Amino acid sequence: MMNMGIFNRYRKIIVIPPFLWTGLFIIVAMLLLIGISFSAPEFGVTPYKSLFQLKDGILEIKPDFGSYKILFHDSFYLKALMNSLKLSAIATFFTFILAYPMAYMIAMSKPNIRLLLLILVITPFWTALLIRVYGWIIILKNNGLLNQFLLWLGVIEEPLALLNSQTAIVIGIVYTYLPFMILPIYSSLLKIKPSILEAAADLGAKPFSTFWQITFPLSLPGVIVGLILVFIPAIGEFVIPDLLGGAKIITIGKLLWIEFFMNRDWPMASAITILIILIVVIPIKMLHRLVSSNV
């Protein structure tokens, strides 16, 4: 018990750095973000007016709701947001459809093969995202590999306009985020004790029923983590829609980039970010509660 006490004390010391890290880079950053979103835009080196002003020795806080007003009144922003949510949802769905069987197969294979398959899943990460997404341009463009292959097969007579479409964005997201879905599902499948599946078979459940009544429900925590890990970053994704989606498809990620770098409207960019966070965090919190009460 003495040792445990020492262990606990050290544990407290060990967790200080991550807490500091989180505190600085998440909480402080969030506060800054909220602050900027309530400031008025301005031309200058810092392109916004400070929220806090000293007037006759008194500190004044003057929030400016201008950015939020535009955000909610100009349907352009909300449309971009809706488009991003839609694309992200579709992509997350297909990622899941592809990832589950892969995760299942990896989890069910023998330990030595399992390791090899896991390495294969992670290998693409050794190449930069930009290069991997750029690779898809070569595959998807009008005289790209895919079109040439389909023409050669005789399935199509004219090249398909695959690049610069919503489909291309979805393909890009599915490809990029697949490992984020596979790994959590794999790990929750691995946690299911073989004896539980044997018990189901012993009680008369055929393999198909065992899967739907036992395996799938028990893998749900992993599924939900996977859905969150894909859906959220995909909403704000910039590189993929920019490279594969062309100029016409506006997503919230691209808009954010435009506001920040082209228009230099930091308050607007911050307000968009806050909106995304609110829209994303609340459903996650609800999902989380649902899962933790269920399993």
Next chain:
Amino acid sequence: MNEFTKPDVIIRIENISKQFKANDYKTVDHISLDILRGESFSLLGPSGCGKTTLMRIIAGFEKPDSGRVFIDGIDMTDTPPYQRPVNMMFQSYALFPHMDIWNNVAFGLKQEKLPQSEISTRVQEALQMVGMYDFSHRKPWQISGGQQQRVALARSLIKRPKVLLLDEPLGALDRQTSEKTQVELTNIQRLLDITFLVVTHDQEEAMSMSDRMAVMKEGKLQQIGAPKEIYEYPDSRFVAKFVGSINIFHGYVSDNSKKNRLTISSDEIEAPMFVNSYDKLNVGTEVWVAVRPEEMGIYSEPDDDSHNHAEGIIVDIAFLGNQIIYHVELKSKKIVHVSLPTSARSKNPLLDYGNKAYVSWDKTDGVLLKS
């Protein structure tokens, strides 16, 4: 079963062998065995002896390399587990963690697509039988280990299997719960008139729960019989040592002239040993004489009434509550264990640490072992 009825075999195992790829030995090595309808049968052996694998072959979780498994007269060697009329109570209970107790127990019946009303009645009956009806809506992690086991029992009985397979049924329970559960299991077995096949490494568990038992070692059956029979007449040193504690003397046959009796001379004991045997072994045959600690007497003076004697010094006395074990060191440095009921101890104060003692047993009490 009496001599006029033919033995009614519920499980017949014919020449089953199984070798796992990672091993260079057979986990189950040419085993043949009949289990009778309505009996409680135990497979007893140390870990790694193949008892669990044999049970898993019967349940259908493992495929034997050779041999056949018949359940109630039908060859089920290639039948998948979900079509076999046997159910298993898992050692870890293997309750479905995402289902409440009710749905865990109902699972087996739901697979048969029975009407909801019948499922309800039977689940309620099963839960009431094991006293867990009030916990129907709890999840498995919300109840204790002993309670989980009751649920596992109800779940494995609900389909009225022809044979219930129990994998180390008392292994994970504390001593008190385990004793209680043992009695309950036996009662349920008699009440439902169901065949039990128990796998255990605990000889007390096997002896108290079964009508017959088989002792296994390294994939082979060593001895099959009623617990009492195996305890009193083990036919090898392995079985003798594994089932209860025993004193074993190594020696050679020195005289076989008397009918049904052999004289054994041993380096471990001075006087020649006499033992009953219908088997007339040649002089010079290597044998072992096994004597249970409770069949030996211990005295502070020589006992002339018994056939076999040895003299030694008491080096340890272990008090076990209901009995006392005397550790007596003979002149050959061989330690002999003698157990007496606690009530007998006060009779002789001379039986104490460091004192001289005489152990003895009758020629009818020793068992002759040839291996």
